[in-house]
Amino acid sequence: MYVQSHLVLGLIFALILLVIFPQIGLIGFLLIALSTVLIDVDHYIYYVYKKKDWSLNNAYNWFIERSKRFQNLSRAQRNKVYSGFCFLHGTEILLVLLLFTLFSEYFLFIFIGFTFHLFLDVTCSRIFMDRMDKISLIHDFFKFKKLKHL
Numbered sequence: 001m002y003v004q005s006h007l008v009l010g011l012i013f014a015l016i017l018l019v020i021f022p023q024i025g026l027i028g029f030l031l032i033a034l035s036t037v038l039i040d041v042d043h044y045i046y047y048v049y050k051k052k053d054w055s056l057n058n059a060y061n062w063f064i065e066r067s068k069r070f071q072n073l074s075r076a077q078r079n080k081v082y083s084g085f086c087f088l089h090g091t092e093i094l095l096v097l098l099l100f101t102l103f104s105e106y107f108l109f110i111f112i113g114f115t116f117h118l119f120l121d122v123t124c125s126r127i128f129m130d131r132m133d134k135i136s137l138i139h140d141f142f143k144f145k146k147l148k149h150l
Contacts, residue, residue, distance in 0.1 A: 001124045002067075003037060003060075006117060010036025013116050028109045035113025036120075042088040050084070071128075078129045082143075089118060090137035 014033040018024055024032075047059040070078060087093075094115060100107035122135065 001120055003040060007037045009120060031106055031109035032113040035110045036117045039088050039114050039117045042086040046084045091135060092137045
């Protein structure tokens with residue numbers, strides 16, 4: 001899913017939560033909306049690691065090109081590739097964030113945004129592939145060793 005899609009859906013989701021739970025306030029709204037997008041910083045870090053290039057624009061274009069190549073593959077071919085290890089995409093990170101909520105309610109809003117983002121990612125992976133990625137970092141790490149890199 002593209003950054004723009006995460007941003008729009010994250011804003012809508014955060015707005016719905018703000019209407020239902022006005023006590024989250026503007027800060028809660030912003031943290032939920034922004035965390036649905038900023039979780040993808042791990043994609044950029046992966047790009048920097050892989051390409052040794054710090055250009056955000058080059059990273060964006062690289063991922064767009066890879067996404068187009070991925071979409072042109074058959075469903076069977078999509079199941080044989082992975083797009084890279086994303087260390088913020090997994091239930092382990094959600095558990096850490098949930099633990100941090102003991103120290104600050106702001107982490108609850110980040111947890112909600114990350115959870116929504118991962119829900120969208122899992123939904124997309126089910127639509128485009130016969131597997132679910134980004135459920136567990138440990139699971140993905142071992143599974144990706146067996147797949148080809150896109």
